Amino acid sequence: xxxxxxxxxxxxxxxxxxxxxxxxxxRFLHSIGLTLGxxxxxxxxxxxxxxxxxxxxxPPGALNExxxxxxxxxxxxxxxxxxxxxxxxxxxxxxxxxGVPYISARDQAxxxxxDAVQCILACPTGALTYVKPASLEVSAGAPLARPPVLxxxxxxxxxxxxxxxxxxxxxxxxxxxxxxxxxxxxKGPARGPAFKGQMRYVDVDRWKPIPLRDHxxxxxxxxxCFTECPIKDAIQMVSxxxxxxxxxxxxxxxxxxxxxxxxxxxxxxxxxxxxxxxxAPWQGEPV
Amino acid sequence: MSRFVDLLLGMLGAEPKKPTHVSENVKQxxxxxxxxxxxxxxxxxxxxxxQNPSHKWRNRRWSVLIAVNMLFVVSFWLDIxxxxxxxxxxxxxxxxxxxxxxxxxxxxxxKHVIVNLxxxxxxxxxxxxxxxxxxxxxxxxxxxxxxxxxxxxxxxxVQKKLVTDHQFHRGTRTVFWLxxxxxxxxxxxxxxxxxxxxxxxxxxLIYGPGLALGWVxxxxxxxxxxxxxxxxxxxxxxxxxxxxxxxITPLQITYRVEQCFHEGDCRKVCLVPHVxxxxxxxxxxxxxxxxGPDCTRCGLCVDVCPTGALLYEVKGLxxxx
Numbered sequence: 001x002x003x004x005x006x007x008x009x010x011x012x013x014x015x016x017x018x019x020x021x022x023x024x025x026x027r028f029l030h031s032i033g034l035t036l037g038x039x040x041x042x043x044x045x046x047x048x049x050x051x052x053x054x055x056x057x058x059p060p061g062a063l064n065e066x067x068x069x070x071x072x073x074x075x076x077x078x079x080x081x082x083x084x085x086x087x088x089x090x091x092x093x094x095x096x097x098x099g100v101p102y103i104s105a106r107d108q109a110x111x112x113x114x115d116a117v118q119c120i121l122a123c124p125t126g127a128l129t130y131v132k133p134a135s136l137e138v139s140a141g142a143p144l145a146r147p148p149v150l151x152x153x154x155x156x157x158x159x160x161x162x163x164x165x166x167x168x169x170x171x172x173x174x175x176x177x178x179x180x181x182x183x184x185x186x187k188g189p190a191r192g193p194a195f196k197g198q199m200r201y202v203d204v205d206r207w208k209p210i211p212l213r214d215h216x217x218x219x220x221x222x223x224x225c226f227t228e229c230p231i232k233d234a235i236q237m238v239s240x241x242x243x244x245x246x247x248x249x250x251x252x253x254x255x256x257x258x259x260x261x262x263x264x265x266x267x268x269x270x271x272x273x274x275x276x277x278x279x280a281p282w283q284g285e286p287v
Numbered sequence: 288m289s290r291f292v293d294l295l296l297g298m299l300g301a302e303p304k305k306p307t308h309v310s311e312n313v314k315q316x317x318x319x320x321x322x323x324x325x326x327x328x329x330x331x332x333x334x335x336x337x338q339n340p341s342h343k344w345r346n347r348r349w350s351v352l353i354a355v356n357m358l359f360v361v362s363f364w365l366d367i368x369x370x371x372x373x374x375x376x377x378x379x380x381x382x383x384x385x386x387x388x389x390x391x392x393x394x395x396x397x398k399h400v401i402v403n404l405x406x407x408x409x410x411x412x413x414x415x416x417x418x419x420x421x422x423x424x425x426x427x428x429x430x431x432x433x434x435x436x437x438x439x440x441x442x443x444x445v446q447k448k449l450v451t452d453h454q455f456h457r458g459t460r461t462v463f464w465l466x467x468x469x470x471x472x473x474x475x476x477x478x479x480x481x482x483x484x485x486x487x488x489x490x491x492l493i494y495g496p497g498l499a500l501g502w503v504x505x506x507x508x509x510x511x512x513x514x515x516x517x518x519x520x521x522x523x524x525x526x527x528x529x530x531x532x533x534x535i536t537p538l539q540i541t542y543r544v545e546q547c548f549h550e551g552d553c554r555k556v557c558l559v560p561h562v563x564x565x566x567x568x569x570x571x572x573x574x575x576x577x578x579g580p581d582c583t584r585c586g587l588c589v590d591v592c593p594t595g596a597l598l599y600e601v602k603g604l605x606x607x608x
Contacts, residue, residue, distance in 0.1 A: 027454060027455060027456055028456060030453060030455055031455040031456040031458070031459045031521070034455050034459060034517075034521060034522075035459055035462055035463065035466070038463065038482070038522060039466060039470075041482065042467075042470070042478050042479070042481055042482050043478070044481075045476065045478060045481040049476070066475060067397065069396075069475075069476055069477075070393070070396035070397040070398075070475045070476060070477065071393055071396070071397040071399065071401070072393075072477075073375045073376040073385065073386075073389050073390070073393050073404075073477075074373070074375050074389070074477075074480050074486055074490065075372040075373045075375045075376035075377060076372060076373050076490060076493065076494055077371055077372040077376065077377070077378065079494060080362075080363050080371050080372070081371075088494075089490060089494055091497040091498045091499055092481070092487075092497065092498050092499035092501070092502055093498055095481065096476040096477070096478065096480075096481055098480060098481050098487070098499060099373075099375075099480060099486060099487075099490050122371075124372070124376045124378075124383055124385060124403050124404065124407060125376070125393055125397075125401050125403065125404055126399075126401050126403065133399065135399065136399075
């Protein structure tokens with residue numbers, strides 16, 4: 001009871017006992033091994049961060065990627081305030097992006113149903129911010145020309161969102177799949193009966209988002225990306241006649257696009273014809 | 288003052304030293320204790336025979352730990368908004384709370400002073416000054432609980448001689464503290480967060496499990512088969528950060544040499560046995576001494592001590608009462 005047995009005792013008792021200095025040296029070497037091991041493992045986080053995979057779509061108000069990863073404290077308070085649970089946290093395969101929020105627009109886009117970009121308000125570190133400190137870089141093509149008007153509160157005294165920079169830009173990535181470009185309409189729930197994503201429809205309930213599958217559409221010519229876009233003047237449908245005289249339309253992304261991803265979420269073809277390029281700059285109207 | 292410095296150095300990794308000076312009181316106590324050796328042994332065996340193993344403090348602590356972590360979980364799940372966020376940063380009924388270590392790493396990586404973080408860290412700093420520094424570890428950290436449970440498996444395997452506990456130098460944790468801080472500053476990424484089982488488990492509880500739990504599982508395997516409580520003992524910088532708070536907290540475990548038979552049960556259950564070095568015969572310098580900043584105030588020693596020589600105490604308050 002009175003003596004402390006150390007693990008080494010039994011093993012070494014039969015052989016020549018290690019002297020104190022030898023034990024200390026062995027422990028020191030083990031400690032160095034542990035240090036190198038843990039530091040080595042921690043640097044594995046670089047792999048996903050520096051790999052060529054496309055950047056994540058970050059929540060509104062996010063700082064530039066490097067600043068964002070540095071300043072995010074990985075608490076998920078932005079996740080908690082989002083009424084449609086658009087924000088999810090990165091896992092360990094995101095490397096240093098572990099616990100850092102992102103939006104997977106195709107699964108659940110940010111539809112601004114909180115009305116006020118509450119994720120920014122929730123952020124304790126300013127990783128999501130209304131006003132960037134002067135010392136931080138502003139990427140070219142990121143600032144919005146004017147405050148975005150939220151269609152849902154167009155008639156409110158303050159119709160705009162407090163958002164200075166876009167988080168991405170929408171792009172018609174697969175025009176060959178776009179229904180409107182082929183003169184096709186769309187009928188039914190945009191993403192099928194099993195899709196779990198939600199959206200706020202002002203004509204249904206301004207304060208309560210509902211599942212997309214509970215809100216079927218019936219369009220003669222598909223224009224979901226245009227009508228469901230929560231931001232005013234961010235996208236338009238340009239009508240034209242085909243060679244055979246059919247009425248077609250082309251979705252055209254405008255400068256007010258903030259990159260929220262609603263168009264990508266509601267696009268009924270698989271995979272989506274219109275997608276968000278996360279962190280992409282506005283490069284001017286297409287010619 | 289010299290004991291204060293010794294405790295600080297001990298927390299950073301120095302081996303406990305034998306005291307050079309022992310107070311008169313303690314000398315007299317030791318003489319009295321050993322004056323009648325037969326009687327001493329008889330008393331010791333008597334107390335051993337009537338020992339009433341208690342899990343009072345462990346049960347209280349586990350309840351608090353589970354309650355705090357569940358408060359995070361239900362605040363989100365039931366949307367009752369009492370404690371929003373995770374252990375790295377949160378709002379308690381609206382008040383910012385920010386983990387000291389996480390805040391430090393964010394500021395080092397971001398190289399930008401964040402006012403909200405100051406408010407939040409100050410609240411948390413004050414909380415743990417009042418509540419005992421490293422008590423964060425044993426009373427709140429979810430990894431502490433799972434590690435404490437798997438430790439039982441490790442001890443069973445050690446007992447069956449299937450594994451041995453490989454000990455590292457305790458100073459390794461100090462090196463890690465500096466390395467992680469340096470890496471955050473140099474790379475601009477909060478690298479420690481990638482590894483921290485505290486953050487990973489806290490987020491997994493609140494936001495759902497993920498692949499990161501695999502890393503926590505590997506850590507536990509390492510602790511079971513290679514080195515007892517290795518993460519908390521030799522790596523985690525959060526423990527050292529809160530240990531620094533423990534230097535000035537009034538809440539401590541106090542050791543009274545008079546009741547002690549120096550049998551060392553306490554050191555066997557302790558996460559940081561070097562703080563209990565004072566319980567070795569001849570090491571105590573005063574009648575009653577605090578265990579120092581590295582002690583996690585978990586109370587296992589209080590529970591296991593057959594004679595009540597170890598007690599929770601709030602410095603200054605016992606005199607008031």
